[in-house]
Amino acid sequence: MTAVATASWVETTALLADGALTLLGLWGEPDRVHMAVAEAANAAAIRLLTLPCPLGRYPSVGRLHASAIRLERAAADLWGLEPEGLPDTRPWLDHSAPDYAFLPVEGDNLHEVPVGPVHAGIIEPGHFRFTADGETVVRLEARLGYCHKGIERLLQGASLATGARLAGRCSGDSTVAYALAFAQAAEAALGYVPPPRAVWLRALMAELERLANHLGDVGAICNDAAFAIMLANCSVLREGVLREAAATFGHRLMMDRVVPGGVALDLDAAGLARIVALAAETRRRFRPLIALYEKTASLQDRTVGTGFLKPSLAEAFGAGGFIGRASGRRCDARRWPGYAPYPDLDFEVPVLTDGDVHGRLWVRVLEIEQSLRLIEQIAGRLPPGAIRTETPERGATAEGMALVEGFRGDILVWLRLEADGRIGRCHLRDPSWFQWPLLEAVIEGNIIADFPLCNKSFNCSYSGADL
């Protein structure tokens, strides 16, 4: 840990507000606060700042840079750290206070529509407070935190093995990406690397996870425009991927398969052949579905122009994943900063400027093809050898950080291991932290009936951001 002076912290805040830096994360401990930033012009230039706050206070970043607001409110709830100057001091993850004051909305003929935390379908809990003028949404304010499970508290003092299992249950749809980010952070802290075969198998699982989620999302977005045939067909393709994952890796979602030091189980030649066949079959059957989307004007009438996210907002919040890339943001942690084995693989990062529901859907469509290509390349070039390196004993405190591209964006994991090998503190930052606030912006001026469509096109994680 390199502590910085308050002046440096404040200077960094100003650079964030100017757009010269992008916020990657902000998290606390009882006596210090950490912030990770990257240069806007060079995503590989990542800096970690630690500011000691013996009095439990620090100069707020959120007062000048909005994407830090919820992170600071969360740090206040979890660690009692007071962000000095933060205009919004309401609790975020702590729901123990009986009343929560939603921001006031003033004007004639406005009405409020409260929705959630229990929603109509099979979906995670969250509360959405709409203020509408007729059908048109004037303001949306989300209240989250219902899934707050105290993951970071459980991680304190946990072993690396338990930590990996907890990380894999931050957001179940991204279990591989989370376990990978956790493993990479632990490996960075302890200064060891997994064998090449394990690195490639991790990427294979990560791409299968991305493929399954994108297939599910494409179907579900179309279904929210009442085009159920896409959901039915895409869910068949998604199920095919999950069944193959179960057959080869022993778990449909591949939970607990990525572990610090490598992977938990190997892949035989038969499994490899099946995965190559799966990729070819998925590509063959996905193509006509996309043609169907392109030819259905009534479906595109719902997706095109709906829920437009301004590129400037995506940039200011450092929004990752399909949300950022559909609004012109050139970002993908697999390439910038990049990690093994991706520099050795050939893939494109699709960036569009549409910014609407259609754009976010189309980025997924393009990424499905890229993931299929990656799966085929990995399967063709999978190196032989061991799949796990023994975790070394360090005998001293060590810190590590990792940035991994999950299907919905970049996941940041920072951890400190104590001398006995146990976790002193671990922070897991879901991409949704920087995406949820943007959903409130894109729905403005749309009708309430288009909210499910906008929400599904974002598909933010409730659990991942609630911790």
Added chain:
Amino acid sequence: MRKTLFDSLIHPPFTERLVPVPDPELARMAAALDAGSRRRLGRSLAIRMVDSGSCNACELELNALGNPFYDLERFGLRIVASPRHADVLLVTGPVTRNMAQALLRTHEAMPAPKWVVAAGDCATCGGIFADSPACLGGAAAVLPVDMHIPGCPPTPTQLLAGLVALMSRSP
């Protein structure tokens, strides 16, 4: 569109026969439901699902129940939007402090007779989050649970087997 619809006419359906999972624990729980309950439930169940703070893996597998392979509605199982229409409250997640009130209110809003199914290890006993001060440790901590479906997450096959066991006549 016509081609896609036509394809589905000439190809056999994806839907699979339900292969019963031999699970003595499930059989015991299903048997514990008295004959009256079974008569009332008959061959149809309206299910209100509540995520009480799960990691969303259980939701993924519950959603998969609706895909053409499992097609849960053919068993008379329906996921309903309102608790007023529901016979069964299906709970996932370790019951976070922040979701406990919403979960209880949903249960209160359901008309009697009603049953509670805890799906997944978290709802069954708190799972990996059992010791967290932010969680209450499973659905049974706040509600009378009639059936547990274990798994992290339970597979669609496990979920289906559990829900079908609740009804008087298996397929």
